[in-house]
Amino acid sequence: xxxxxxxxxxxxxxxxxxxxxxxxxxxxxxxxxxxxxxxxxxxxxxxxxxxxxxxxxxxxxxxxxxxxxxxxxxxxxxxxxxxxxxxxxxxxxxxxxxxxxxxxxxxxxxxxxxxxxxxxxxxxxxxxxxxxxxxxxxxxxxxxxxxxxxxxxxxxxxxxxxxxxxxxxxxxxxxxxxxxxxxxxxxxxxxxxxxxxxxxxxxxxxxxxxxxxxxxxxxxxxxxxxxxxxxxxxxxxxxxxxxxxxxxxxxxxxxxxxxxxxxxxxxxxxxxxxxxxxxxxxxxxxxxxxxxxxxxxxxxxxxxxxx
Amino acid sequence: xxxxxxxxxxxxxxxxxxxxxxxxxxxxxxxxxxxxxxxxxxxxxxxxxxxxxxxxxxxxxxxxxxxxxxxxxxxxxxxxxxxxxxxxxxxxxxxxxxxxxxxxxxxxxxxxxxxxxxxxxxxxxxxxxxxxxxxxxxxxxxxxxxxxxxxxxxxxxxxxxxxxxxxxxxxxxxxxxxxxxxxxxxxxxxxxxxxxxxxxxxxxxxxxxxxxxxxxxxxxxxxxxxxxxxxxxxxxxxxxxxxxxxxxxxxxxxxxxxxxxxxxxxxxxxxxxxxxxxxxxxxxxxxxxxxxxxxxxxxxxxxxxxxxxxxxxxxxxxxxxxxx
Numbered sequence: 203x204x205x206x207x208x209x210x211x212x213x214x215x216x217x218x219x220x221x222x223x224x225x226x227x228x229x230x231x232x233x234x235x236x237x238x239x240x241x242x243x244x245x246x247x248x249x250x251x252x253x254x255x256x257x258x259x260x261x262x263x264x265x266x267x268x269x270x271x272x273x274x275x276x277x278x279x280x281x282x283x284x285x286x287x288x289x290x291x292x293x294x295x296x297x298x299x300x301x302x303x304x305x306x307x308x309x310x311x312x313x314x315x316x317x318x319x320x321x322x323x324x325x326x327x328x329x330x331x332x333x334x335x336x337x338x339x340x341x342x343x344x345x346x347x348x349x350x351x352x353x354x355x356x357x358x359x360x361x362x363x364x365x366x367x368x369x370x371x372x373x374x375x376x377x378x379x380x381x382x383x384x385x386x387x388x389x390x391x392x393x394x395x396x397x398x399x400x401x402x403x404x405x406x407x408x409x410x411x412x413x414x415x416x417x418x419x420x421x422x423x424x425x426x427x428x429x430x431x432x433x434x435x436x437x438x439x440x441x442x443x444x445x446x447x448x449x450x451x452x453x454x455x456x457x458x459x460x461x462x463x464x465x466x467x468x469x470x471x472x473x474x475x476x477x478x479x480x481x482x483x484x485x486x487x488x489x490x491x492x493x494x495x496x497x498x499x500x501x502x503x504x505x506x507x508x509x
Numbered sequence: 510x511x512x513x514x515x516x517x518x519x520x521x522x523x524x525x526x527x528x529x530x531x532x533x534x535x536x537x538x539x540x541x542x543x544x545x546x547x548x549x550x551x552x553x554x555x556x557x558x559x560x561x562x563x564x565x566x567x568x569x570x571x572x573x574x575x576x577x578x579x580x581x582x583x584x585x586x587x588x589x590x591x592x593x594x595x596x597x598x599x600x601x602x603x604x605x606x607x608x609x610x611x612x613x614x615x616x617x618x619x620x621x622x623x624x625x626x627x628x629x630x631x632x633x634x635x636x637x638x639x640x641x642x643x644x645x646x647x648x649x650x651x652x653x654x655x656x657x658x659x660x661x662x663x664x665x666x667x668x669x670x671x672x673x674x675x676x677x678x679x680x681x682x683x684x685x686x687x688x689x690x691x692x693x694x695x696x697x698x699x700x701x702x703x704x705x706x707x708x709x710x711x712x713x714x715x716x717x718x719x720x721x722x723x724x725x726x727x728x729x730x731x732x733x734x735x736x737x738x739x740x741x742x743x744x745x746x747x748x749x750x751x752x753x754x755x756x757x758x759x760x761x762x763x764x765x766x767x768x769x770x771x772x773x774x775x776x777x778x779x780x781x782x783x784x785x786x787x788x789x790x791x792x793x794x795x796x797x798x799x800x801x802x803x804x805x806x807x808x809x810x811x812x813x814x815x816x817x818x819x820x821x822x823x824x825x826x827x828x829x830x831x832x833x
Contacts, residue, residue, distance in 0.1 A: 249691035352779050382551040382718065387762035387775035394772065409692065412721075416764035416773075435769065453692040456725040458700040 205273075206240040206371060206403050207261060207294075212270030214256055230256040232427040232471075233270070235490060238371070243397070243404040245418030245435070247411055247450065252424040254407045258373045261405065262294050263287060274371070292320070292367035299376035301356035305348040311359055312344040318366030333362040336399075337392060354385035358392065365400065373405045378413060390417060411454040415439055420496075423447045426471040429490055433497035443493065443504035446472050470502070478503050511582045512539040513679050513712035514563070519576035521555075521562055521736075523783075530784050532558055532571070533736045537810075540712040540729075542679060545703075547715045547727030547744070551759075551780050555736040556716045560682050563714070564601055565593050581679055599627050602673030602711075606685040608665035612657040618668045619643075619653030625672045642671040645708075647701060663694035667701065674705060681706070684716040699726055721763055724748040732756045735781055735791035742816025752818040754796045790820070798822060 214231040230253045238244050248254050259265040261272060263279050272279040274294065279287065295318075298304040305314060315330035334343055337358040348356055357377060364372055374393065378386040390413065396402060408414050414421060414435075421438040423431045423446065431444040442448045449459040466473040469484040476483065482502050490500040521533040533555050540546045548556050561567050563578050565585065578585045580600055588596070597603070605611060613621060622639045630638065640650060646667040657665060666686060673681060683702060687695035703726065706713050717723050723730055724744055731741040732755065740753040751757040760766070761774045778795045781787055787794050793803040802821055810817040811824030 249693065354779060382780070383720065383759060383762045384551060384776040385779065387764070387773040388777075390764060391773050391775050394770070411692070412763070412765045416767060416769060419769075449693050453696040456696055456699070456722065458696045459693060 203242070204240040205237050206275065207238040208273040209234050209236045209257075209261060210271040210273065211235060212257075212260060212272065213268045214253075214260055214265065215268045229427050231260060231267070232487070234429055236422060236429060236432065238403060238405060239420075240370075240403055241401060242419040243406055243417055245414035245421045246405060246407045246424060247409065247414050247421060248424035249409060251426075253427040254409075254424055255375050257424070258296065258375050258405060258407050262291075262296055262373060264296070292318075293369055294371040294373065295364035295367060295369040296373040296375060297357070297360050297364050297377045299379050301348075301353065301360045301380075304360055305356060305363075307348050310345050310347055311339070311351075314348075314359065314363050315366050318363055320367065330366070333365055336365075336396070337362040338388070352385075354381055354388060357381065357385075357389055361389075361392065361396070365396065368400075369402070371403045371405065373407070375407045376409070379408065379410070386413070393417065411439075411450055415454075423450065428471045428487065428500060429498075430472065430500045431498065432490070433494075437497060441506055443497075443499045443506055444472075444501045445476050445478060445505060448505060470500075478505070511579075512541045513544075513581060514540045514714070515577075515579040516559075516563065517577045517579075519559065519562055519578070520574040521558060521567070521576075522572055522574050523570050524572055525570045529572075531574075531736065531786075532783055533562070535809075536576070536733075536736075536738055538731055538738065538741060540680070540714060542712050543706065543710045544729065545706060545713040545715055545727045547717060547723035547730045548733060549717055549720045549723045549730060550733030551718060553780050553783075554733040556718075556733055557684055558736075559733070560684055560714060560716055563682065564597050564603065565590075566597075595627075598625060598678070599676045600678050600680065602676075602678040602681045604666070604669055604673050604681065604683045604686045606688050608662060608669050608689075609657060611669055612665060614657055616656075617653065618648075618655050618657065618660065622668065622672045622675060625675050627676050638675065639671075642675050643668075645674075645705065646671045661694070662690050663698060666690065666698050670698075670702065670705070674709065674711075677709065678711070680712045680714065682714045682716070685718065686715075687722075688718075720748070720759055721765070732759070735786060736783065737791065737819060738810070738817075739792065739819045740816060741810075742814075746814060746816050750814075752813050752816060752823060753820050754798045754822075755792050758795075758797070 212231055212234045216228045216230055218226045218228055220226050246254050260267045312330055315333055316326045319326040319329050339355060339358055351359060378389050381389060397404060406414060406417055418435050421435050422429055425446045431442060431447045438447060439451055442451055452459050464474055466484055470487055473479050473483045480503060488500045488502045490498045492498050493504060516536060516538050519533055519536040522529040522531045536559055538546060548559060550556050562573060585596060619639055623635050626635050643652060648664060648667050687698050715727055727744050730744045730747045731738050734755050740747055740756045747756060751760055758776045767773055776795050781791055789805050790803045790807055793799045800821060808819050808821045810819050813823045
């Protein structure tokens with residue numbers, strides 16, 4: 203399997219001010235190691251605030267990491283200047299959750315698309331028209347403004363715009379979370395079709411495990427800034443080893459999991475809620491370790507794998 | 510025995526600008542005590558307005574055209590606003606989507622739950638009642654003294670459930686109670702509601718856009734499209750052998766019904782705008798089994814097995830044998 207992108211010990215710390223003016227350190231990403239394979243879909247799941255979106259943005263260097271390296275096709279993006287980085291940007295694009303806020307309301311669909319397409323004016327018009335049709339919009343939509351589209355159509359437009367520069371990697375940050383079930387199905391179909399036609403690699407970020415299960419080849423589970431488990435989709439869905447992944451899978455099947463809540467200040471990121479915590483868990487964060495080929499878990503006591 | 514809630518032939522229109530826009534038409538259902546009815550549909554299908562019509566909390570431009578709502582045998586339709594205030598909270602509990610929006614940030618949780626008590630009790634009795642309710646919804650005694658911001662979204666929702674149930678209502682209306690919560694929390698809240706319904710023999714109207722969740726949770730299911738109920742029946746019947754083409758297509762949109770890489774059978778087009786409803790059956794432009802008459806006439810509800818289905822495939826039609 204060929205590696206397209208890789209995060210190496212990537213950390214992102216936000217320094218925030220609390221209402222009293224004190225500085226608060228928020229570790230959004232804690233030493234993340236993650237690899238994306240070319241032509242595959244990697245699903246990134248976790249609850250809100252777990253750092254999924256930050257990971258997506260850091261990968262595209264929309265947000266600079268605090269430390270660590272980002273490799274894309276073997277090149278370290280962290281060392282590049284903004285000017286050099288701009289030349290790389292055509293290779294990786296992003297689709298956001300809310301197409302109401304991520305499309306410029308003053309530009310027509312045609313202008314929005316043409317912005318990202320290189321070449322002469324003629325070429326750009328032709329390619330923008332093609333893209334519109336490709337994502338299931340019509341020729342007349344070229345001259346319409348974002349507010350004249352429905353939510354689903356707007357998301358199609360956002361996808362077309364991301365495809366304009368001809369990227370290899372597409373980060374989809376909750377692209378269907380705001381959409382109704384019937385529209386979500388249309389967009390998922392579209393993403394599958396585009397992946398085949400343009401040989402795309404996806405990083406698909408979602409809190410909806412069922413959508414990720416359908417779309418992804420591999421799943422990475424995040425919890426409070428830490429990657430807790432990474433593995434092939436079928437394995438995570440059937441034999442997840444981290445207690446949090448298990449809770450997620452159970453919830454997707456509407457089985458409630460008992461949550462323990464004890465105040466834990468140090469140790470594993472999941473220690474406060476884990477049903478299996480041991481003394482070690484309250485002292486340090488377990489590292490993400492390979493417990494089987496292509497299956498990594500960050501847990502001292504992985505379930506179902508007790509030796 | 511009289512059902513807890515009976516909704517009959519409800520029709521609602523918005524009166525604004527020149528002509529009235531019909532939103533709900535012919536909405537009919539019943540819920541008996543201890544039973545959960547899930548009202549499912551996509552956004553803009555009229556689910557929430559149906560719930561608000563029951564308790565008469567409608568926006569000013571909305572008007573009930575026809576229909577009757579009966580709660581424990583009493584008709585709510587003719588009641589005055591003051592009389593309705595006695596119904597809400599006392600006989601009907603309400604839980605909504607965004608818990609933080611329904612809590613006052615400057616009062617403690619216990620204070621707010623206590624304030625919802627409508628019967629005259631001494632302070633001590635009220636305190637005891639709140640403590641008992643907190644325990645029932647899985648909150649700790651100490652949360653009595655906590656302010657809303659000190660609680661997580663799931664705990665806030667638990668507090669609101671406590672508030673909704675403190676007067677022992679006979680009907681609980683839960684409008685997307687878990688939509689803004691994380692999945693693991695959502696499932697806990699759902700199972701809490703389920704336990705409380707059983708324990709207190711409540712009738713529950715559960716409104717959700719998530720048909721898979723409704724399937725797991727409800728005894729009966731009503732599917733709504735463009736302000737009409739298109740199918741209503743026992744959950745298992747509706748979910749496992751959907752009769753209405755919309756129900757069928759909606760269930761076929763669930764990604765978990767497919768193997769990875771398979772194409773989802775998505776419904777073409779979008780939900781229609783109420784001001785511009787298609788002629789005949791409102792679903793006909795997106796329907797894969799439409800017939801000629803669907804363009805002209807709107808079907809009524811026809812009984813099929815244990816369900817009612819609003820589709821000409823199942824009644825007063827000329828020898829069209831519905832395949833399955």
